Amino acid sequence: MTAPGISVRGGAGGIEADLADLVTLARGSTGLAEELASASARCRPVLADPDLLASALLDPAGVARFEAALLEALDGPDGLTVLAARFAARAVVLQGAAAAYEAADRALAELADALEWAAGFLWPVAAGALVLGGAGRVATNPFGVAADIAAVLDDPERWLTEHPGLVDDVMGALPGLGSSMSLLTVGLTGPWLGGADVRVAARRLGRLWPDGSPVVTPLPGDDSGPAVVAPRGVDDLLGALEVRALRSGPEHDTIAVRVVTSANGSTAYVVDIPGTADWKAPLGPVNPQTHDLGTNVRVLGGDATTRQQAIAEALRRAGAGPADPVMLVGHSQGGMVAVQAAADAGTPDFDFDVRSVVTTGSPIARAEVPSSVQVLALENAHDVVPQLDSRDNDDSPNVTTVTFDGQYGSIADNHGIGTAYRPAARAIDASDDPSLVAFRAGAAPFLVGPGDEATVVAHVYEIGRR
Helix, strand or coil: CCCCCEEEEEHHHCHHHHHHHHHHHHHHHHHHHHHHHHHHHHHHHHHHCHHHHHHHHCCHHHHHHHHHHHHHHHHCCCCHHHHHHHHHHHHHHHHHHHHHHHHHHHHHHHHHHHHHHHHHHCHHHHHHHHHHHHHHHHHHCHHHHHHHHHHHHHCHHHHHHHCCHHHHHHHHHHHHHHHHHHHHCCCCCCCCCCCCCHHHHHHHHHHHCCCCCEEEEEEEEECCHHHHCCCCCHHHHHHHHHHHHHCCECCEEEEEEEEEEECCCCEEEEEEECCCCECCCCCCCCCCCCCEHHHHHHHHCCCCCHHHHHHHHHHHHCCCCCCCEEEEEEECHHHHHHHHHHHCECECCECCEEEEEEEECCCCCCCCCCCCCEEEEEEECCCCHHHHHCCCCCCCCCEEEEEECCCCCCHHHHHCHHHHHHHHHHHHHHCCCHHHHHHHHHCCCCCCCCCCCEEEEEEEEEEEEC
16 A cells, blocks of 8 residues: 655654744853853953053053953943843843744634634534524535535545544534533533533543553463564554554453563563453443543543553563653554553653653544653544544644545544554655654664664553453
């Protein structure tokens, strides 16, 4: 299958990385201004030095020329004092510009949340506006409307994947709709429904799914195929993840902890985390399957889930310690759990040194990943799943988002590791985009370079809850 064209945003070559450079330049300008001002202050007493003034009796003209030259160097148009002021002013401008850009980005994201929330809360008004808008379109372009209706009826899945932004809009409106329902029920549904945005709403809804405690069972390790191939790029990483996803199922949540030992004896740990396979509603006792709908909701709300705790236990059993480098590779829910674990890295919720995360088809925009973790997020423009958090990934220096146009005709195929994401991974491996080059450099403990060798031992665990 031909690799699709890719678009790269964020990372070391992104806009926020440029803003970070502005801040660094501002700090350098401040430091230089301080040094120039200090040099000016140290030189100024020379103007009144007693020995210099006494020498004026012998060479008044020479002393006068020296005093004039020193004053020019200190306080002239290009003197130390003026230069110090210029660099101080430049520092203020640079810091202000960076702060303004960051504030504008935050404000726009919050405004988008507020508008979508209002559409859900005021759903009768929003529904009326849609009806009026639709009626107006029928009046002005009846044949276009008829064509759209025919497309929906002919292949609803394809139509939806051609318009994934609708999922984004609906998810953004649901918190407002939940708040409206809470108001109508006089607060009875408030503990579970509604909230200011998707993250808050998911946290409330997640209370319906009891998360239990983790269970980790070792299985026979993988000893052949992609799981034990030393990874040389993103496609190799996704090849092993695809194997793990195919060997999991609705009744068996299995992950792999792969120990990569380089020729120099250093070790690194790569964890393969498949996506959702159990879609049970929140009914009855604790669901023993951790790759269920409940984990989706809870991790979208920012919870350290039982699945995350089970992954931590599997890492410990595979021999990983708090100082060992760890990469987490996840598909769909697996990527969500990976990013949340990275957000909790170094804390009791996930006491490991997470260096890198690779996600495929995962809604991760609302997770708060520390700058020490490099994230590579792959998103198919025709995959509806990454739209479920109703927000685009931040253009952060440590989050590189790769989007591509992969229309394979169905929701499942557009979301599949093998059908959609591995072709994009091959394009990523071949790219010399600065952000991707920087990510590969940061992932060096996990990726084998040209001509280098490494051994891989794949430990497999079934994880669950009780």
